[in-house]
Amino acid sequence: MTVHHLLTKKPGIPDYVSYIRETDMDGIGPDGKPVRGYNAAGAGSPPKITSHDPSKAPHQMRLTKEEQDILDGKQGAVKAKLMKTVVRHGNLFGAEKLVDLGGNPHSSTFLGSPALKPIIDLLTDCADAGLKAYAPYTINPRPFDLYGVQTDREQELMIFESLPLQTELDHVHARLGARGMDIRSCMCYLPEVGNCPEPGTMVAWGESSAINAGNSIFGLRTNRNSMGMELLCALLGKAPYFGLMTDEGRMAKWLIEVKTSGEPDWGVLGGAIGEKCIEDVPYVTGIDKYFDGKITPQNLHKLKAMGSATASSGAVGLYHVENLTPDAVQHGRKLLAEGYQTYVIDDKEIDRVRSNYPNYWPKGQQPTGINIGCPHNTFHELVYWGTRITNELKKRGLKKVALPTQMFQSRVVSDHFMMEHPEMYATLFAAGVRFSNTCTVCFGGFDGYAENHFNVANSNKARKYTTARYLSDDDMIEVLMTGKIPE
């Protein structure tokens, strides 16, 4: 029985369903069981199949009566369209059902550029239909900060011309149930920001770095949801159950043996893992010794730097660290899937990966700015950088840093730092360091900005998405003091 037939013949289904393009399904065959197709796998694990047989019916998940009613338009056209998108997405990955979501959503839909009008229109349609997220949600940083760091005319013009739809986007977020702007951050799981659900909670987060931190560090269960899809799931309160939400999808296809002579560069390590594993789940050994036995607020940033780079250089949505991350502590090497591959990362490999990072700055170009915090800084990173910068200034008899320096973190995190370390905050501010709640990547992405701004960053993710050069912490300090990258 075709779905078109089902849709057009069922009593009580509104007319507009017939012009929702492509069909949907009951998800239940004539025998009352889910219609099964091939066993596609999900993101984060390799597909179970590598070919497609067009003679077989495509996979269709089983829906509850209420879900089917939504799909059939009984709760309105917009919600039907929304359900159709989510179901069709899940079917591609062999999802057998939708699951109810818990905790709070996190959205990576943060940029009000003209190019993203289609996604803003989509959200506006949902808000106009009266839809709201199942729980208040957090959002990535706003893409500019006119009061903190981008205060000159040139940059104001770039912002107003690049992001004319920002207010429209912020408005629709408020209508759909977003939390306030003071907590905007890609690091939604920090205690100051307050979006860190209990381990095991099913969520459908956006933001690649938050996704793999949530899955890996906090034991959440989320797939890698795109900008837009994370909110469609939030508005439904449901997500397709596949991939990294399942036990099977969380098995590691790679054993990563880190054998560096000392603490590795976390960003390059993550970049190496991402390039090698692409979307597969890695099980990382040899690094737990750098964490004093457990993940703490003081060492969380190491995993942030590694994890975010695995997701920007690859598509890693979950990693396990032996003796450290919750799944690995619970299951150990039983998480290694049959036939797993091994990748050894030593000093030589770190050097090889780093040496492949291109530099498109003009020859002899020295930096013009310094960005610290991609993903956003934690409170303890602010203390770390604040201590290093103020000590180094004192040691060298300097009053100011050499170049405009931006620290990026949520407003509530910099407030925390200011409250606990007011003198250090004041010293840094007087030295020219600024604190902003915007985004490093956005900072470097505006039209015209890259032509005459050459920033250095302590983030491999920022390197990936901007023209920033990625430096070690020690080299960052040298640039902070001298304005020049050490030879």
Added chain:
Amino acid sequence: MAKKTFQGRPVVPGDLNGKATVSKQPFNTTASYMENVWAGNTKNAPCTDQDNKDLFRKDLEGVILCTSQCIGSSMGGGCFMAVAGLDLAPKAMLFSRHIDSVTASGVLMADIWQDKSIICVDLLGEEFLEAVKNGDAISIKKDGTVEVS
């Protein structure tokens, strides 16, 4: 080259003939569309991923992109909606591996919410990516059959 036929899965089905644009390494969507999504370029779609040796600075408007899969940040799906809205999206994307969840979201949202179809076929197999070269003639059928010659 002699004609080779591959069977994939039609994620967004369609018929199309054209020339191949190949990225042997995975395609980083967010990194590739920075100029369109951030910097306001509405005229063409130069690839801005400096790590992609195959595509960096090549115009991606209307191409038939042949790669293993897409990678990178979760903005990727929004980027496909964005370039679809600007009429700068690839005409088709052909993946040797399983489509990733971020790209799947993007092409489905473009199809369902914008009525813009980016033809998309996945599961074509590693042999597809080994065989296809830049400029090869490509013929895509609705059932997911792809011919390379």
